[in-house]
Amino acid sequence: MPHLRSNKLGLITKGENMEASVDRSGCIGCGLCAEICPEVFKLDEEGLAFAYAKVTPENEDNAIDARDSCPVSVISIDE
Numbered sequence: 125m126p127h128l129r130s131n132k133l134g135l136i137t138k139g140e141n142m143e144a145s146v147d148r149s150g151c152i153g154c155g156l157c158a159e160i161c162p163e164v165f166k167l168d169e170e171g172l173a174f175a176y177a178k179v180t181p182e183n184e185d186n187a188i189d190a191r192d193s194c195p196v197s198v199i200s201i202d203e
């Protein structure tokens with residue numbers, strides 16, 4: 125039986141890694157994503173965010189919080 129779990133969105137995931145991405149053309153460099161989920165997001169030398177790591181079952185809730193908290197909604201998380 126695979127290890128199934130549901131996340132905050134009610135989606136059932138298999139505990140697999142997901143890709144996070146930032147549409148940097150819209151990022152305003154507020155730093156919220158890196159504050160909420162430093163395991164996945166960082167700001168670069170230009171002060172814009174990027175995803176430097178995969179979303180894992182351990183940091184998934186924080187990554188989703190970061191995505192939902194982005195004031196300009198430029199973060200995506202895909203399976």
Ligand code: SF4
Nearest residue numbers: 151152154155157194
């Ligand atoms: S929360 Fe959104 S706007 Fe703020 S740094 Fe992260 S990606 Fe950029």
